[in-house]
Amino acid sequence: MNPTFMIAIPLLTAFLLFVLPKRRWLNTLFITLVALFTSVYSIAGLFNIEKSMSFGMGGWPTPFGINLVVDNLSAFFVMVTQLSFLLTIFALFGWYRAERYSGALMMTFLAAVNGMILTGDLFNLFVFMEIASVSLFALLNLRESSGSLKATFNYMVLNALASSVYLIGIALVYRATGTLNMADLSQKWGVISEASATTVFLMLLTPLLLKAEIFPLNLWAPRIYGRSSAGITTLLAGMVAPAGFYAMIRLFSLLSSSGTTQNSLLILAVLTMVIGEVVALTRKSLREMLGFSSVAGMGVLLMAALSNAMEGALFHLFNLALAKVVMFLSVELLTAGGRDDLESLKGTYKRNPAMAFVFASGAFSVAGLPLFAGFRSKLIILSDMMKAEHYIITAVFIFASIVEFFYYTRAVQHIFSSNEEIAGGRQCSHPLSTLVLLAAAIFIIFTGIYPESVMALAEKAQMALTDVGAYVASVLGGM
Amino acid sequence: MKILESAAVIITGIVFGLFLLGVQRKLVARVQRRYGPPIWQQFIDVAKLFSKSSISHGFVFDMGVMMALGGTIATLLFVPIGKLQVLSMSGDFIVVVYLMAVASLGMAMSAVNSGNPNASIGVMRALTQMFGYELPYLMVMMGMMFAYRTSSILGMAQVQQGGILNWNLFRVPIGAIVVFISMFGISGKKPFDTPIAPAEIASGPMVEYSGKFLGSLTLMHALVIFVDISIFVNVFLGGASNYWFFLLKVLAVFSLMVLISSVIPRFRVEQVVTFSWKWPLFFAVIQSVILVAMGVR
């Protein structure tokens, strides 16, 4: 697949939307088609990637110009983000018509996230990160009803701060090595002395940790999750966080870092997980609970990635993203945008049984119940972590899983409570959204029973990640 | 042959049990400086009860009484009485103890089904009290069974042969005392007569019985006392090879019990439990620790 399309087509669409007639249904249809196309294109491309490929932009030879890299890893992540995006678009179809601005913003956002994943250049990564953030902020504030503006403001300030740190990091890297190309940098990384390497590395990591919602840089996240509508939260949980995670593990594999750095990040990941789960236990609002749970999920992923369970982490990322997106959307449709505290959710399955089922399958997948996708990935993570002799961290992970299982079953129990009479009749959501979400839920169960297909992808992605030589060769090979 | 022996055992149990009850009335009377009824008074009473009309409160009321009497008769057959050893070859102590529980259950069921709250309270008290006295009893027996590697009553009687000093009474003195105290509870003697307590709850479980019901329960009571003391005699007093000698031992133990109980007041119901769990249980555990640690000398 040609990565240029993945960025260019959405961007083009964003501009085209202003040229097209001002019809909401037309806009919606247009962006839906584009999302569908990019998704199909990326997924189809995923299955015929033999080795990693680099595409130089603008006719520059690779270490000097910007390049995009497609290998199994980046393609895997593009697939995840594309699926999240597609699900969001479809699920909100009929309930939330895209107007011109939001459609354009969403398309820009999609292009930026794809760019974040596909790029092979540090500065280009920064640019895409900023575009993604700006379009996300704009989306967050587009609708008057959406949550706390102050939370958004805080998020923006933090984001700007973290980006500045990243820029300083870039300055330092460039001064020391004279390159910003990731592959080239990985060759020249040894030039930097160890102490400065750690500093620079952490500086580069800062905005990625912020995007990937790792403690203490995730303090902004729960409020955004709790206060925003489903569209935004799914974009956050299903796209921004995975993209940040991708950039992080890419840097980890390309740039060697000290054991202390890895260990402290591991501890941060564990802290993220534990804090997220324990706080989620106390939240009464379902969206906030899901928000904290997403944060905790990112902690789990980073923890697994740093303790030799990369394959499981990638598989789990897929499951988490899918389940989270599905849950956020089904909560939105279940409550019809209304109150979402546990008490008021009692017995809502009578109102919208399909969405209740979808929520339950997402919840059980994240909680790691057998027969659901999340169980298989957790199993692999556990097994690999144990093999790497991380006994204590595994125990903490297990503890977090208990807490997680508890609050998810509690939420599902409330939704399926038969002890409450619910006012009003059935309020089914749009048939298309129902159908798509049901398909996603069934896919979750299917993956739980036959995980081989997704696991094979995760395995290939993991191979691509560890094979730094091939990555570097594909980028610099043309020299 | 077995059938004849069984009949002999049952008749012995009934006759001697009723005789013991007569002895009890006489002894208590003498202690209280009364003249007392004749020793055969109980025979007269039972015969009279069976000939009188009676009141029933339903099917379970009848069946419970039959269960009570039947269970006791069955238990009796497992206990060796001198040389009369009908089924005592398989006379496992645990089986005997639990068979007696069938009788108690039957009686409790029947009494509660009378619908009288006094009966319920009485049964509750009986069960509570049983919770108290059975534990020390069983703990001592546990030590004995461990030490002798047998749970057969006959087996325990046989190992004590050869002189009075071989009796478990002297080899296991603390245990003997504990079991002796527990026997007051089993036979419902003062201070362990809270379930009956005529002054408080109008004879408790017995309150609704009349005629043949009361007759059957009197028989049962007589048999329970006989079985109980027979076990004690077998386990602690070396049993007996002679039928009459055995009965004599039973009579002696019973008389001692009656004499003691006739001068002791009644416990309150929770006092029974606290007392039993405090001293007898303590000594029972001590005894079984000694038995487990050192065996029998």
Added chain:
Amino acid sequence: MNLYTFTSLLLIAIGVYGLLSQRHLFKMLVSLSVLELGVNILLVSIGYSKDGVAPILTPPEQIINPVDPLPQALVLTAIVIGVGTTALMSAIIVKIYKRTGTLDLSSNRGEDE
């Protein structure tokens, strides 16, 4: 350490201090801009070499002491992005003011905690 680097670090420090000490939203925005300015100067200062010549429209053989052009390109992009962010944030501040009637970050008015 040359003057440019020093200046940029000073600006960054001022910006960070401003962000942490100010409660007023616009003051925070200004601090952020100062911070970004500092970072941009830092970026430019990387490519700086004393008496250097910018390699624009100069034949390659005449360049003895060239200035690295890449940081300058980067800074251009960064400035554009910074402008975009600043504009968006000002819009949000205006919106906050409209809704809550205050520009104080620490006040809880209009918040549904």
Added chain:
Amino acid sequence: MCPFGTISSFSFSLLIISPLIYLLARFDRRWASAFLALASGLGLYKLATMYGEWGLPSQSFEIIPNVTISFTNSPIQWYFAFIGLGIMLTIFLFEISWLSKSRTPSAHIFFEAVILASLPGFFMAGDLMTLYIFFELMSWAAFFIVSQASEKSEKAARTFIAMNTTGAMALLYVLFLLYTRFSTLNIEELRTLLPSAGAGFNLIIFALFVFSGLIKAGSFPLHTWLRKTHGNAPDSFSAVLSGYLIKYGSFVVAVTTVIFPSLLLFSNAPHFMGLPLPNYILAVLGGVSIIVGTLMAIKQQDAKMLIAYSSVSHAGYIVMALAMVSSYSVAGGLLHVLVHALAAAGMFLSMAAVKYRTGTTNMSELGGLVDRMPVTFATYLISIISTAGIPPMVGFVSKWLIYQSTITGGFIFLSFAAFFGSIGSFLYVFRPLATVFFGQRPKRLENVREVPFIMQLPMIIISALTVIFGVLPSIALKPIAEAERYYGIKPVSFSFSEIRGALGSWNSVLVFFVFMLGFIMAAVIFYLARKSVRVGLLENYTAGEIPREIINSPELYHYAHNFYRPVERLYEHHPSLEDFYETALGENLKKFGVFLKTLFYNHRLDWYLYVSILTILFLWWLL
């Protein structure tokens, strides 16, 4: 065709068609229930044909390398599965009619189908991962069934799932410990591999297994979920919970002590009275469980909660017996599994029948039902005789075998606990008998009828089995002896009618017939005497002394509330583990969460700085 394919396919096909069962139940709940009864009957038949064909290889598929979903057939597993399926069969029969009282019958049946499907999968697991997966499935399905009954039961179900998940996760952890060490989770292979590992490793494995087993079995100190869950579950499901689900825990304990040769593993550990210390400690926990369960059961006001605590006590017996790993104790423990399955199912079903007709199980609101519900009464009576361990019923046999072991081993505390539970059980089982079935009948219960025949049938089956196994325990002892032989324990010795213990032997048929003989003699004496006059319950000794208006209100005349007040008073200020777990663990965790939450809800930017600095300092200190 390999007969094994069928037992795994039984599991899987039932799982796959469970949504169809849901639809069938939407159509007609009776057909769904009957269908499941038929399915469990089919499973029973399949199992019966598999008796003796031990250790057959099974079809399996891998989930992670060397870890498979696979099934095997060994005598202990066969035995547990057989009991489970049998209990499920009776429950489904019962529910054909009972479901009309359920508010969500279709969901109820659906989740019970999941439970039925997980049953052979769990018990016949050839691989520990299989065990875990079905363990979780079962907890999850049970969780939803329990939630359905009432508002209260939702909270109860949450307690249930919290504790069971903790147990399951402990199991998962131990699985991976084993897996990293031996790269296999096959039970048979682990059995031979474990002795090669060190004692410390084995101790951790043992402790974690026991932890998870005790939670599942509802044994001290992790029994606290039982009261609420059993007491508030839908009535017929309480029977499943107690009759069969807590046997999952017994099975895990059996795996730990018997299937993994714990005596061999700890042969170098310190011993107490010839028993390795880990085993002894487990047995002591079982003993404490007996005592705690007994004492707590005595003071319950609700019949179902009372039976729940009796389950705690019986779980204690099973744990204690299995922990001792001697010929008699293992036989006794395994037999006790059957005993308690039958007794608990019998008791809970009869209480479900009572509630079906009267709408309550609060004992002081009931009374005098013996004339109205004779079959229910008889079932309850037989079940409690078995629970209390009185001879003609099977309960006595298992207790007798357990005593053989505690006494010959010279375990004073364990014997004490066993006796305590046995005598205490007289007290608590008698209470519902006295207060529900006997005594004065309140006016509003005048028109209560016996439950329909289809509900009586399972109760009759259970009672009949209790008696049959009581008279001929050799039937049940046959597979048990087979199991002991299979796992290298000296099999218990018995013949058709006689059981031989270490201390003596007894003849179950003889005891039964002597008892019958005694009963007949008593009946002859009784019926030879003059016929008695039948009178009503209100006409009794005190009738003349109580004003008419009070007598006309039978409730006032029924002694049921605080039945064992004198005993209860002795320990009314006892510490409560239930509270401890809820406040000390649950509430404090929540408080901690609320505290952590404040981290995330602060607008001020300098706050972020503080948090970050603190985190960095923390990391610095840690590394």
